[in-house]
C-alpha cells in the first residue's frame with residue numbers, strides 16, 4: 892500500500908475529468924457526473940492528478956494507516 896493518497900475537495904469539483912485521464916492507476920472516477928472520487932485502494936499518491944486539476948482542488952496527503 893502506498894504511503895500517500897490523493898484527496899479531492901469534491902464540493903469544488905467541476906467534474907471535468909482531467910484527473911481521470913492522467914491517473915496511471917485508473918483510481919479516479921466521476922461520480923454520477925457530479926464530482927471526482929478516488930479509489931483509495933488503487934491510488935499510489937503519485938500526484939499527477941493534483942498537477943492536472945484546473946481547479947487545484949486535489950491534494951496529496953499521507954495515509955493515516957499504512958497497511
Ligand code: SF4
Nearest residue numbers: 914934935937938940
Ligand atoms: S495521486 Fe496518482 S494514482 Fe492517485 S489518484 Fe492521483 S493520479 Fe491517480
Ligand code: SF4
Nearest residue numbers: 904905907908910944
Ligand atoms: S481535474 Fe479537478 S475539477 Fe476536474 S474532475 Fe478532477 S478533481 Fe474535479
